[in-house]
Amino acid sequence: MAGRNGAVAPGAYPPPVDSPNEFIKRELDPEDERIEVGVAIVGGGTAGLATANRLLQLLADDPETLERLGEVPVAVIEKAKVCGGHNLSGAVVRPGPLQELYPDYTREQWREAGWAFGEVTKEAVYMTPSSKVAVRIPTPPPFKNHGNEVISVSALARWQQQRAEEGGAYVLTETSATQLLVTDGVVRGVRTGDKGRGKDGEPLSNFEPGTDVTAQHTVLAEGCWGHLTGAAVREFDLAEGREPQVWELGVKEVWKVPKPLDRLIHTIGPWPLKISAKYGQIGGTWIYPMKSAKGEDLVSIGFVVDLDYADATTSAHDLLQQFKLHPLVRKILEGGERIAWGAKALPGGGYWSMPKLTMPGALLVGDSAGMVDTVALKGVHHCVKSGILAGEAIYAALKRGSTDLSAYEEAVEESSIGKELWQVRNTRQPFQKGFLRGGPGVNLQIATKGKLPGRKEWHRNDAKPMFIGTTAKGYPKPDGKYTFDKLSSVFITGNATRDDAPNHIRVRQNVPREVAETWRWMCPAGVYEIPEDAPEHGNVDVIVNYTNCVQCGAITAKGGRLTPPEGGDGPLYQIT
Numbered sequence: 001m002a003g004r005n006g007a008v009a010p011g012a013y014p015p016p017v018d019s020p021n022e023f024i025k026r027e028l029d030p031e032d033e034r035i036e037v038g039v040a041i042v043g044g045g046t047a048g049l050a051t052a053n054r055l056l057q058l059l060a061d062d063p064e065t066l067e068r069l070g071e072v073p074v075a076v077i078e079k080a081k082v083c084g085g086h087n088l089s090g091a092v093v094r095p096g097p098l099q100e101l102y103p104d105y106t107r108e109q110w111r112e113a114g115w116a117f118g119e120v121t122k123e124a125v126y127m128t129p130s131s132k133v134a135v136r137i138p139t140p141p142p143f144k145n146h147g148n149e150v151i152s153v154s155a156l157a158r159w160q161q162q163r164a165e166e167g168g169a170y171v172l173t174e175t176s177a178t179q180l181l182v183t184d185g186v187v188r189g190v191r192t193g194d195k196g197r198g199k200d201g202e203p204l205s206n207f208e209p210g211t212d213v214t215a216q217h218t219v220l221a222e223g224c225w226g227h228l229t230g231a232a233v234r235e236f237d238l239a240e241g242r243e244p245q246v247w248e249l250g251v252k253e254v255w256k257v258p259k260p261l262d263r264l265i266h267t268i269g270p271w272p273l274k275i276s277a278k279y280g281q282i283g284g285t286w287i288y289p290m291k292s293a294k295g296e297d298l299v300s301i302g303f304v305v306d307l308d309y310a311d312a313t314t315s316a317h318d319l320l321q322q323f324k325l326h327p328l329v330r331k332i333l334e335g336g337e338r339i340a341w342g343a344k345a346l347p348g349g350g351y352w353s354m355p356k357l358t359m360p361g362a363l364l365v366g367d368s369a370g371m372v373d374t375v376a377l378k379g380v381h382h383c384v385k386s387g388i389l390a391g392e393a394i395y396a397a398l399k400r401g402s403t404d405l406s407a408y409e410e411a412v413e414e415s416s417i418g419k420e421l422w423q424v425r426n427t428r429q430p431f432q433k434g435f436l437r438g439g440p441g442v443n444l445q446i447a448t449k450g451k452l453p454g455r456k457e458w459h460r461n462d463a464k465p466m467f468i469g470t471t472a473k474g475y476p477k478p479d480g481k482y483t484f485d486k487l488s489s490v491f492i493t494g495n496a497t498r499d500d501a502p503n504h505i506r507v508r509q510n511v512p513r514e515v516a517e518t519w520r521w522m523c524p525a526g527v528y529e530i531p532e533d534a535p536e537h538g539n540v541d542v543i544v545n546y547t548n549c550v551q552c553g554a555i556t557a558k559g560g561r562l563t564p565p566e567g568g569d570g571p572l573y574q575i576t
Contacts (some may be wrong), residue, residue, distance in 0.1 A: 003034035007310070007465035008512045010519075011558025017561045023231035025179040026190050028412060029212045037170070038069025039394055040189050040215035040570035042177045042228060044078030045087045046153055046380055047366025049160035050101055050387025051394075052076055056167030058395040065398055066168075066268075074169040075213065076161075076284030077190065079176040079567050081496075084157030086223075086551045088252055088344040088576040089380060090286050090302060092120060092264060096416070097384035102163070107149060117290045117298075120145045122263035126328065128271040141446060142424075143266055150264075150288050150300070153380060154573040173185045180228045180362075181212060182235060186403055187361035189214040190228065195566055196530040197502050202502075217394045217405065218362040221387075224345045224553045227563050229368045238355035238364075243458040245355075245370055247557035248283075248348045251524050252302035254290065254340035254575055255333050260297040261289040262386040265328075270435050272322045272474060273305070277434025279469060280310040285323055286377070287332060289576070298339075298575075306348060307461045307557040308432060311469030312517035317343065318475040319525040321483040325476060333482070341489040342576040343524035345553040348374045349424035349458050357412060358405040365390045371417055375424040375446065382417045389415060393535035412444035423450035429458060450570075461557040466514045472521065486526035494572030495525075497547040499562050501569060505546045507560035516540050518558055525550045 028034060039055060041048045052074050059066040059073060066073055076294030080086040096105065110116035125143050126134040161171055168449035176193035189212065196207035220229045226244055233239050265287040273281035290298035303320035323329060347353070347370040354370045359361055365371075365386040372379035393408035412418055427450075445452065478485040505527065507519065513536065519528040525548045534540035551570045553562050 007467040008514045009462060009463050009465045010515050011462035013508045013515055013559055014513045015508065015559070015561040017506050019231050019234050023179055023228065024235055025181050026183060027183060028183060028188060028214065033165060034212035034214055036070060037213060037215050039072040039217045039219065040213050041074065041076045041219040041221055042190055043221035043223060043226065043368070044076045044080070044083030044161060044171060044173065045157050045221060045223055045366070046132060046160070047091060047368070047383035047387045048076060049083060049157055049164055050384045051221060051365055051390045052164040052169045053101060053160060054388045054391030055168065055394055056169060058391065060167065069216070072170045074164070075179050075215070076164060076169055077172045077175050077192065077213065078171065078173045079564050080173065081568050081572050082158060083161035083171065084154035085572045086570055087154045087157050088250070088286060088342040088573055089153040090252070090300060090377065091151050091380050092145050092288060092366060093151050094378060094381040095149050097381045097388065101384055101388055110149070113159050114293050115152050115159050116271045118149040120148045120150065120264055124263055124265050126265065126267045128267050128326060128328070129269050130271060134267070135422065138527060145264055150290060151380070152290070154309040154576045176564035176567045177228055178210060178564055180231050180235070181214065181455050185360055187218045187359060189218055193564060193567060194573050195285065199500050199502060217397065217403070219365060219390060220362060221365045223367045224347055225556060226368055228452055229364060232359060232362065233355050236359040238359065241529070242355055243349055244460045245347055245349045245353045246458050246461050247307040247345050248304050248374060249307055249316045249343065249345050249522070249524070249552065249553065249554045250302050250304040251320045251343045252274045252300060252341065252576055253320065253338050255299045255301065255336045256292070256339050257297050257299050257333060257336040261287065261299050272503070274311065274317055274471060275306055275435050277437055278310065279443055279471065280306070280308055280434065280464065281314060281471070282306040282431045282435060283319070287329070299336070301329070301333070306431070307345070307554060308464055310464055311471045312464055312514050313469055313472035313521045314474070315475065315521040317486055317489065317545040318472070321476055321478065322474055325485060338484065340575050341492055341571050342571060343550055343552040345557065346374070346379065347372050348428065350374065350428065351421040352455055353458060354421070357409050361403045363390055363393070363405045363408050371421065373420055373424055375427045385415055385417055386412060394406055394534040426452065426454065426456040427451060429456035432459060462559045466518045468514060468517055486524060487548070490525045490550060493550055495548070495550060495570060496572070497549065497565060499547055501547065503546045503565050504563045504565040505543060505544055505549060505555060506563060507542060507544065507555065509542045509544065510539050511539050511542060513537060516542050518545050519555065519560065522554055522558060524552060
């Protein structure tokens with residue numbers, strides 16, 4: 001898969017993974033050795049907890065069905081230290097689904113709870129043709145946010161966890177789900193990961209084996225094409241007839257600032273990205289006002305880049321540092337202090353890339369199902385709505401005594417999720433031709449609101465041949481006060497992965513230099529290193545500093561595979 005100029009695609013060097021055999025468990029442990037629950041939800045993020053909240057609302061009015069589910073009617077299995085610990089988004093949310101799910105709470109109560117920061121009343125969109133110039137443009141329709149709410153998804157998830165526990169859910173934090181239990185073609189639950197293994201997999205003195213958690217229904221709410229979701233997609237052919245999923249990577253900082261920001265700001269480039277189609281770089285930024293629990297003025301700032309780029313030196317983290325040097329940003333941040341940082345990949349394929357959402361005994365919600373509108377930069381409301389619909393579909397199936405959840409598919413299609421994603425189903429694909437060549441096609445799709453017929457293709461991110469370009473030459477040298485390196489950024493996430501934990505990242509460890517450089521620059525946490533004495537051309541060894549990992553998931557898009565770490569490892573996001 002080498003290009004004419006020697007460029008090479010990461011997909012030619014797949015990770016050492018045997019998904020069906022490693023991640024699907026086909027025999028259940030003896031009954032006295034497993035945990036039986038009514039419904040198992042894998043992932044304590046926005047979508048998984050919305051599912052739990054809605055299902056428990058329905059069960060609260062139906063004690064007979066609730067009793068049939070046993071001592072643990074709903075179990076939420078979350079690998080982070082707390083729900084929301086691995087969750088990150090911009091985020092500006094369309095409030096409708098949250099108001100539907102939590103009708104007893106006002107938006108002012110959201111703000112008092114510390115996860116919402118105010119209704120959007122002003123906004124601005126800029127083009128940045130250079131490092132010094134910002135040109136304000138009329139707000140494109142997808143960027144109109146009046147009436148929406150600025151939130152923190154990590155704080156929202158903690159609040160949702162409280163609501164779930166009040167309703168009777170059992171939330172198992174610091175617990176990874178490592179295998180999908182499948183017997184006779186039906187999902188029966190999940191197996192949790194072992195704890196207390198050493199670097200080479202050997203049991204340590206505190207070793208605890210994993211457990212089969214069996215359930216009448218299983219919800220995969222792992223976020224951006226999670227570990228078990230990928231296994232389920234393959235096991236049940238859920239991607240048949242779909243376009244491949246594609247990805248974007250966002251890096252975010254939260255700053256305490258001396259004066260409040262009075263509006264939302266988005267920039268759509270092209271600076272600091274390269275405009276040449278050869279580089280394949282598409283991305284943009286956000287700057288949103290927030291408040292701390294003490295009432296201090298905060299700003300959320302982030303950079304998102306499509307992972308379809310071709311220059312191996314593209315780094316979302318360093319592009320954010322470069323963007324912060326622009327006068328537009330300096331006047332907002334200068335005199336402030338960075339208090340949080342994080343990174344997360346997000347699914348960008350939209351409607352055509354969404355897999356089939358159900359299989360016998362299980363369904364997909366939120367980002368696991370690719371429910372993100374990357375034209376409008378919106379996904380949180382789809383996560384919440386999908387959780388509502390999933391909870392209702394599962395409740396109906398429990399009443400029928402059935403494992404068939406296919407009614408959920410139709411409910412999603414007919415909901416705001418299906419309608420909004422259908423409208424932008426072909427909008428971003430033209431950008432695969434580059435910013436200039438693809439821009440008119442994107443604008444035409446936006447102007448016609450999806451009325452043009454047809455289906456536009458996506459190409460896999462890891463099929464893009466990579467070359468070593470010059471993007472990195474523009475990155476500033478970190479000063480530790482305004483611009484920052486990757487490792488100091490990881491430090492403030494609260495990452496507490498132990499140094500002797502097993503490696504949870506699967507990559508080939510001897511690959512062409514172009515692929516190794518792609519991983520080294522792409523990873524916002526500095527996980528991948530190339531030895532200093534490695535050759536400039538040809539194959540090189542890759543050092544994997546997996547304890548730095550913040551679970552962003554980007555490596556899965558560009559030739560590797562992220563699997564779950566030991567429960568409790570990874571970042572502890574608070575206000576992202």
